[in-house]
Amino acid sequence: MHKEAEIRQPLILGNKSYKQITDDVVAPVFGKANKLWWLVFGISVVIALWGVGCILYTIGTGIGVWGLNSTVGWAWDITNFVWWVGIGHAGTLISAVLLLLRQKWRMAINRSAEAMTIFAVMMAGLFPLMHMGRIWNAHWIMMPVALFPNNFGSLWVNFNSPLLWDVFAISTYFSVSLVFWYIGLIPDFATIRDKAVKPLQKKIYGILSFGWTGNAKAWIRFEEVSLVLAGLATPLVFSVHSIVSMDFATSVIPGWHTTIFPPYFVAGAIFSGFAMVQTLLLICRKVLHLEDYITVKHSEYMNIVIVITGSMVGTAYLSELFIAWYSGVEYESYAFLNRATGPYWWAYLCMMTCNVVSPLLFFSKRLRTNLWFSFIISIVVNIGMWFERFVIIMSTARDYIPSNWDYFHPTFVDIGIFMGTIGIFFVLFLLYARTFPVLALNELKSILKSSGDNYKRGDVSHPVVPLLASGVIASPSSTKSTAISHPPKTKISSKKDDLTKIEGIGPKISGLLQADGISTFEALSNALPSKLKEILEKAGKRYQMHDPTTWPRQAKLAFENKWDALETLQDELKGGKH
């Protein structure tokens, strides 16, 4: 078994068993949505509809309805595109990079983070598509024009262009993330399939789960595929946002052409992505009651990633600024001076405050473990990251010809589309939260023994060994097992044993058991752990943390007078754990 340092905090709280994890996670799928969910969903749908209206209006009328002008030919849409793509990075990062780095805390958040990736990249993809104007010809960029004959004959798209690189990068990223996400989902869909009672639900999850069986070979393949996909996705995460940055950096436009762009965009993407994961998971945690799985420690870890990537973004801002001066290139220097003091100074100020200053507050342990504060900062960071892209893109508002200089005003369509994508994103995410297993069940179960709170405390053992050892095979008929849990009354009256000999039983619990008729080692050895648990739970809240699973086994040894064996067993047990 994996040995985990004592100093590590548990990642799964409460008294969980494998079964309990399943039940907690699938609860939203089988249960009814609560009011809070309907409220957030309703608001999201309204915003989404507004956005869809604006999108249809744009497609029907043309992109003239946007606020673009001759110098700012690439404004709102590319800002939103880069923002959404950036947000999409955290999911794959969590599932791929953290998998390779063996960070166990990723297990509780990777599923939702990946879902967020998928939805965010979908939102991102909308913008370049719309900007094409004639969206019905969109396939021309994906497929060589040679396949769709035109006047020029066999004309190919330009493979030297970063914009085409981007098409390849985003579509590869989207499809690979989708596959990665789905392969991980299959075993958990199978769990829902096998738990579902309603025929329709069973059928749907049956189709979704691809007939997953969970045999040893399938798991071997599953693990290998996950590992290789993680290995492939890691450079992919880096490449995608690097290529997005190359849309700007390969040009010769001051403020855009700078070599730090690729890694700095990647750091910024992780930064904003983690902030969005933080926002969504803190909502998820509350709405779906997942406090035991998405703990404060998880939130703290994410905040630490936010500080690190925020600092990287900070050093990149400063080095850009410095090198612009150091280079001695006037245009470069002016571009940066203009950012800070020109007409968009407010956007620059907003970017600097939100991205560089606000995450630094997380250096305080008290603040980074405060969930409300984390929630607020996560939103602030994403506002800042939107402005970062806006600031970069507005460099072109002042080009080489001063008579062209202009100020960009978004129209109501611009704003509507952007807000609309946020609405659509939340609609998708909320639907996902109600129909998908939002935590990776199979992965959570695999860390329960090393990172579960109860296992770390040493309050748990295997619930079944004692039954066979004490001469009982639990049969599927419930009558038989209940019969065993009530030992014959005649024996109880005869004598009482000192039950405190059993590790885990003190005088109080001993009293409780005796009150319930279990006063001898023999009686205890024949009792079912579930029955004991029931007794403890009846007795009050404070007894709930006790786990009686090993007591029958211990009692059996005591009953048989095998005191040496009992002591060895107690040595082995960590208060009940193997």
Next chain:
Amino acid sequence: MGAHYIEEKYTFSGIAKTLSYVLMLIGLVSLVFLAMGMMGDHSEEAHHIANSRFWTNLMINGFFFFGISLAAIFFLSIHYAAEVAWSTVIKRLMEAISAYIIPGAIPLIIVFIGASLHWNHIYHWMDPHVMDPSSEHYDAIIAGKKPFLNQLSFWGFTIVFFIGCFWAQKAYRKRSIAEDNEGGLKIHMKNFNASAVFLVFFGYFLMIITWLWIMSIDTHWFSTLFGWYIFSGIWISFMTVMTMLILYLKRNGYMSYVNKKHIHDMGKWMFGISFLWTYLWFSQFMLIWYADIPEEVTYYIPRFFGPYKGLFLTMVFMNFAFPMLLLMDSDNKMNPFWLTFVGIIIFVGHWIDTYLLITPAVMKDHFHFGLLEVGLMLGFLGFFMWFVLRTLSKENLLVKHNPYLEESLHHH
């Protein structure tokens, strides 16, 4: 459940010791020959070239090995800050490598003093004529950088950086030994807090330091990515040296508790950081190549078209293709032979990278790459080996009382 306290000390003797002395001797001889090149009655140009050759070699090796120990401090900080467990069993090795930072700074300080006193011309901007408008050598662009490129800021940043690094190294080492003797979580938490502070310091200062020490050698040229590029280079060099040290110790029967999985992790880091380095190299190169702006491409012209072309392309190939192809397979990442083979290639490859960072700007077209360059490198390597292994032999090879020790010993 008793904690595993394994008392095991490394004894520095035998072949390793002899080898380090032999290498140091080779280095000393090379240094003498390089210095002798400057004497005698040559033409002024020949004298200038010999002078530059002497000092650039000192700078290359000084920085390369200093960088390895700097990256050791960085990795140690990551180890603390990210609550990493697996590397606890090899913490002492990281400490030993990081201890080199103090003797490793000496060659650099000598070079910097030499530059300030105009004994050498590594830093073109230190020439007062360049900044003087009345001089015929006046260079308006360099003069524009005067607020940053001047003796005061150079020495100021350098000294602060040295102090910061020395402090971190001393602090980690002192507390690590204290933890062995006293135990308790407090000492570990102190290191945890120190690491967070150091990482911030390191993040900002390394950028400035790489601009001052290395980027300013190509005085006109600039690249925002430069600091991160240098950083990835020293990191991979350190990971390689670390892996080789582990393999050496295991080969000699030490550290039986370091299992295949620890080695595998080192292999993965070597593989991963090689990719990171290649990614950063490509990002910088491709963007400059693509935009083709004259101010920027000056850097790559001597390296791509000049006498350095062969070395430059070989270096990129060595540092990317070998780790990528040979360490892709997970069995190879645990195989001592392949790790050593790729390790040597990476080590040499990154030494060449350091050579190419500094030499083309100082030596211009006077390309010299001969026995003396290799000899001096071996000399530094010998001194590095001697110092690191000697430091390693002073303390127990395995730390005690570390909260993550158990987890690290059971790493799988």
Next chain:
Amino acid sequence: MKKIYGLYTDDGILSKGAQALVDSGVHVSDVYSPFPIHGIENIIGMKWTRLAICAFIYGLTGLLIALSGMWWFMGIDWPMIIGGKPNFKFYQNLPAFLPIAFEFTVLCAAHGMAITYFIRNWTFPGSAPRNPDPRTTDAHFALEVDPHMNHKFSKQDIVNMLAKTGPVEIFEKNIGEKAHHLQPNAQVISKPKQSAVKQSAVSASSPKTSTSKKDDLTKIEGIGPKICAILHDNGVLTFDMLSKTSPDKIKAFLHAAGPRYKMHDPGSWPKQADLAAHGKWDELKDLQDKLDGGK
């Protein structure tokens, strides 16, 4: 013929059980679990997959297609000069081709491997599940023994051997059919002997009667037999002694005894012991009622 399944509730028990079966010569054909059990493939002798090699081959194919495609599109079929970049020579333009070459490599490797994965598992949308019991995707673990592969043993032998490994259920079934439950022979299960009752009663009462120096410290809420032994080892023998030992000191004893005792909080023990030492059992009981696990 039907296959025999043992159903477990713990992966550790299953692994040990599988090892025991394999050691006694039983061929275990498969294991069904809700999450991957590490190391099970070595126990039941299953080969590791070669999917990674497939991924490498797919990736290489993708790389070659992308590079040769761009060489042909940009240099041969419709040569273009855009932005002064010389496209005619493939190697001169290589840096601009690398991003797409990389993306296409990853695309082919990832999707190729995913498709191979589904084919090798033979799982497609709507396939019927083949796990022996629906609980194996939740919290149960099944071990499959095929009597066909174990001619050495009779069915009842296999059931008996399985029963010893600690399953909750043993049954046989064909996939898709109803399970039939099996019971091991009676002698497999050790019945507790009646004669032991007296002995246990005697020995159990012995600590109570020990009037010598040692008190039964387990009377204190929070102290079990193990901790009692630790305290005795450290010279804290009686209630009186315990009442005069500071919680910090007790904590130090517990720490020294190993990390698993760290979680115990001895804060209230001296107070409880004080009451016990003075025979104030009723007050002790009241105090214990108020306390939560000795804290």
